[in-house]
Amino acid sequence: MKVVVAIDSFKGSLSSYELGEAIELGVKVVYPNAKVIKVPIADGGEGTVESLVEGTEGKFVKVVANNPLMEKIEAIYGIMGDGKTAVIEMAAASGLPLIEKEKRNPMKTTTYGTGELVKDAILKGCREFVIGIGGSATNDAGLGMMQALGYKFLDENKKELGFGGEILSKVRYIDASNKMKELNECNFLVACDVDNPFYGPKGAAEIYSRQKGATEEMVKLLDEGLCDLAAVIKKELGIDVSNMAGAGAAGGLGGGLVAFLNGKLSPGIDMILEKVGLEKELAGVDFVITGEGRLDFQTAMGKAPVGVAKIAKKFSIPVIALAGGVADEAVETHKKGIDSFFSIMNYPMTLEDAMKKENAKKFVKSNTEEIFRLIKVCETRCSK
Structure with a gap:
């Protein structure tokens, strides 16, 4: 299993790098020998x-x-x-x-x-x-x-x-x-x-x-x-x-x-992805994980996750997005190369609590783990 993580920061909560670390932990619960390549990104604004x-x-x-x-x-x-x-x-x-x-x-x-x-x-x-x-x-x-x-x-x-x-x-x-x-x-x-x-x-x-x-x-x-x-x-x-x-x-x-x-x-986002060399990291990759603090109509208009998906689709790599919040309009991102998206929130809580680093890290890790557990089930059934 080879995974590239290129996710924008959750503003006011976790940096792109911190998110990458939490996602890697989640992947490796299911695939201990997975190679996880973390590519910190931003869209030209904060981060x-x-x-x-x-x-x-x-x-x-x-x-x-x-x-x-x-x-x-x-x-x-x-x-x-x-x-x-x-x-x-x-x-x-x-x-x-x-x-x-x-x-x-x-x-x-x-x-x-x-x-x-x-x-x-x-x-x-x-x-x-x-x-x-x-x-x-x-x-x-x-x-x-x-x-x-x-x-x-x-x-x-x-x-x-x-x-x-x-x-x-x-x-x-x-x-x-x-x-x-x-x-x-x-x-x-x-x-x-x-x-x-x-x-x-x-x-x-x-x-x-x-x-x-x-x-x-x-x-x-x-x-x-x-x-x-x-x-x-x-x-x-x-x-x-x-x-x-x-x-x-x-x-x-x-x-x-x-x-x-x-x-x-x-x-x-185009400039940043070129500078960090995302495309050269995608050879032989099984999944790309991207996302940002909130997925909505602005995401579909060309923010960081869609920029990542655009490059990943050159290599026909499945793209999964994680976000703190997901608006109804986020379905438009499916047309822009994001195959599936998930909110990391597992139960109701205040925005203040949700943005605390310890909570956000826990939710990112646990939801990543569950996503890759499902991937492993599908992988096992397909191999039979």
């Missing part, structure tokens, strides 16, 4: 650093950086096992949870701290970057990140501007004379799973800024600012991010990464 670092035997790096309100915090990013690829979740330094609800204001918040993480990785020799851009507290189009990397943004009088979404409409000139020279040697892959344009009815400000603390007046000002900035970017850099799919991600950071750092936007 991306952990999965890519652990999946490639890399290392974690702690640095002091600025949060979205320019207050010092300790943030973590990762360097993959190749020693040259940095994995950064922008939420580590510029995420919404870093700010108390009453202090959230996208006119003031900045991605400067994310730029500090990139700068630190460059100084440590990294030239390849994987950037996850979910969970932002910002709507500054990445200008803060670029300021940390040496860019200056000037107003009509060529005076240097400050930070936050409030400067978007004031930018008239882009000064790259002091940007880090090493940036010309760097490649940026950006995990982006939304297709919002830079501005407009479906743009960064209109769709996302309210949850970051924007009033209706701020939404209008931020949207107008992104429109003005897009015109300046086109004039100064010759790049049109206006209607680019994904440019509006993370408050316009998607567009900023493309415009200033030649970033490549890509669906998160």
Whole structure:
């Protein structure tokens, strides 16, 4: 028996790696000699650093950086096992949870701290970057990140501007004379799973800024600012991010990464699975185990479990999914390559209790064991 486990984290409960360990224990109760290959994965959001670092035997790096309100915090990013690829979740330094609800204001918040993480990785020799851009507290189009990397943004009088979404409409000139020279040697892959344009009815400000603390007046000002900035970017850099799919991600950071750092936007799960080398692990595999905290309609639209199933089906390998919760709409995942799915919950309990590590590990192990007991029964009958 050979099994590959490629399961996304159960957010707030178990990491991808911890889930892999619990599943392995369950498999080996039934098949003690089974070979279980654990491939930690994520979809570009929370858990991306952990999965890519652990999946490639890399290392974690702690640095002091600025949060979205320019207050010092300790943030973590990762360097993959190749020693040259940095994995950064922008939420580590510029995420919404870093700010108390009453202090959230996208006119003031900045991605400067994310730029500090990139700068630190460059100084440590990294030239390849994987950037996850979910969970932002910002709507500054990445200008803060670029300021940390040496860019200056000037107003009509060529005076240097400050930070936050409030400067978007004031930018008239882009000064790259002091940007880090090493940036010309760097490649940026950006995990982006939304297709919002830079501005407009479906743009960064209109769709996302309210949850970051924007009033209706701020939404209008931020949207107008992104429109003005897009015109300046086109004039100064010759790049049109206006209607680019994904440019509006993370408050316009998607567009900023493309415009200033030649970033490549890509669906998160596709990028992660390529980086961890899932496909090469599938030779001779009997089953693939995948899943995430909750299976629902979003899963079927291309989240991590479906990305795993897509690759497994190239080799006609059966795919089983485990989840903390399973919505009715999860049946749609059958059309996307997941052959069977199971909730790990065996009896009613509060969400708080269900998410406790000791409970989740126990349920994952026991349900995996029962699944493979059934597989063994079928295997025995088929061999007669």
